[in-house]
Amino acid sequence: MSYDLAVWEGERPADGKIAGRTFNDLYERLIDAEVGPPPTERIAAYVAALLERWCDLxxxxxxxxxxxxxxxxxEARGPLIYFPMRWSMAEEASAFAADVAQSMGLVCFDPQLNKLRP
Structure with a gap:
């Protein structure tokens, strides 16, 4: 079992409902695409920051x-990364991932609860 987070570039939506629609749109355009665009510089920098804390699988x-x-x-496509983490480490890792996203001006969304983080 895993816990998933979505992080993307853009203005922070007003609430979880709007964030959910934004995420679904980005997912359909970028993740579901047969060939998605490479990660943007900001998303690549975000991933690098996560990997400074914990190594890549x-x-x-x-x-x-x-x-x-x-x-x-x-797991990154253009301005979006949608990534899973182990359930046993999800609380700590997702809090860190959300904090890093916020510090970099990125939107962090929990698709399981349909809410913005942090």
Whole structure:
């Protein structure tokens, strides 16, 4: 079981309902696309910041990474990254991921609860 987060560039939506619609639109255009655009510089920088805290799953020899897929940058398309993390580490990792997103001026959305983070 995993916990998923979506992080994207753009203005912060007014509430979770609007964020959910924005996420669904981005997902359909970018993630569902057969060939999506490469990650933007800001999203690549965001992923790099996450990987400074925890290694990529592809480099995790000690089973300490919270990410459920690797390489993590592979989950990014253009201005969006939609990525899963291990349920057992989701509370700590998602709080960190949300804080990093906020510090970088990115939107962080929890699609399970349909709410903005943090």
């Amino acid at each position: 592809t480099e995790d020899e000690d089973d300490t990474s919270p990410w459920s897929t690797g390489p993590l940058i592979g």
